[in-house]
Amino acid sequence: MPTAPLDNSSRQEPLRLLAVHAHPDDEASKGAAMMAFYAARGVDVMVATCTGGERGSVLNPALEDNAAAKRDLAGLRRTEMANAQRELNVQHRWLGFMDSGLPEGDPLPDLPFGCFALEPLERAAAPLVKLVREFRPHIIISYDENGGYPHPDHIMAHKVAVEAFNAAGDPKRYPGTGSPWEPLKLYYDRAFNPERFTALHNALVEAGVDSPYAERIAAWQEADAEGHRLPAPTHPTTTQIPCGDYFETRDRALKSHRTQVDPNGFFFAVDAETQRKIWPWEDYSLIMSRVDTKLPETDLFAGLR
Numbered sequence: 001m002p003t004a005p006l007d008n009s010s011r012q013e014p015l016r017l018l019a020v021h022a023h024p025d026d027e028a029s030k031g032a033a034m035m036a037f038y039a040a041r042g043v044d045v046m047v048a049t050c051t052g053g054e055r056g057s058v059l060n061p062a063l064e065d066n067a068a069a070k071r072d073l074a075g076l077r078r079t080e081m082a083n084a085q086r087e088l089n090v091q092h093r094w095l096g097f098m099d100s101g102l103p104e105g106d107p108l109p110d111l112p113f114g115c116f117a118l119e120p121l122e123r124a125a126a127p128l129v130k131l132v133r134e135f136r137p138h139i140i141i142s143y144d145e146n147g148g149y150p151h152p153d154h155i156m157a158h159k160v161a162v163e164a165f166n167a168a169g170d171p172k173r174y175p176g177t178g179s180p181w182e183p184l185k186l187y188y189d190r191a192f193n194p195e196r197f198t199a200l201h202n203a204l205v206e207a208g209v210d211s212p213y214a215e216r217i218a219a220w221q222e223a224d225a226e227g228h229r230l231p232a233p234t235h236p237t238t239t240q241i242p243c244g245d246y247f248e249t250r251d252r253a254l255k256s257h258r259t260q261v262d263p264n265g266f267f268f269a270v271d272a273e274t275q276r277k278i279w280p281w282e283d284y285s286l287i288m289s290r291v292d293t294k295l296p297e298t299d300l301f302a303g304l305r
Contacts, residue, residue, distance in 0.1 A: 015301050016044040018137035018183075020128065020161040022153040023053040023099065024081035025257040027088070029267065030148065030191040031141060032250035034282040036088045037243035038300075045090040046135050048128060050157050051116050052094065053077045055101035060262045069259050076259060083256035087249060095127045100152045117152035124156060125163040126177060132168040133178030139300050140165050141284070144188045144235055162186070165288065184290045184304060190237055190283040194220055194230040200270060203278045212269035235285035239297040244280030247272035
């Protein structure tokens with residue numbers, strides 16, 4: 001984890017955080033409570049959404065016959081994103097790429113021409129580099145190499161976030177996109193880490209409550225043919241943000257994405273208060289730091305304050 005001395009001048013500036021996401025709704029299901037937590041404390045928080053989610057499906061059964069969703073899903077998802085943005089009290093920027101869709105079938109079909117996942121890396125990263133140089137974040141949040149899960153847009157969002165983190169401070173790269181700015185820390189989100197689900201599951205079982213996570217945990221264990229263990233993390237948790245007080249805010253942001261989130265579905269199977277008692281954090285893995293910090297952390301801005 002490379003480190004370098006911090007320019008003290010940055011300590012005098014407002015702290016800024018940029019979260020890079022693939023589609024509208026990803027910001028609400030991954031790190032929403034963390035962003036609301038920091039926004040409430042005066043941090044400038046920006047969400048960059050790479051695509052418009054145009055090739056998504058309506059995942060809420062109550063809206064399957066919604067005329068607006070059938071006529072203009074992309075437009076409706078923009079409205080949903082604006083509502084979620086207000087709930088979280090964050091800034092937002094569309095990067096303007098076309099949703100790649102989630103290919104299904106055997107063999108998998110080709111991705112559609114012109115979609116985000118097929119863009120050359122430098123073309124896909126250029127709008128994000130421009131945003132980094134304009135917004136000047138100290139922290140960038142992204143997905144891991146697998147995209148959190150292997151959706152082609154999530155994997156490409158990971159690639160452009162890492163590219164922007166590494167390139168935005170180099171004046172020789174991406175000419176015409178603004179003055180160089182070097183972010184200080186890069187994190188990967190661990191919203192769906194097995195440790196969290198296991199803790200929730202065990203606490204519910206111990207209390208005599210049916211666990212909605214049993215099937216997921218069983219699938220993870222069955223994937224390990226030898227010991228029925230949970231998968232080892234590629235990037236273990238280094239940083240836990242104590243943002244449990246904002247779980248209700250997160251849930252309201254999620255419900256803002258009405259076409260994508262079933263209010264009676266998985267995300268809401270365990271109420272916020274119960275989650276807060278068992279696992280009152282959101283989890284991240286520090287991948288690169290240009291400031292000195294000590295692990296584990298309870299603050300993404302450790303080393304900057």
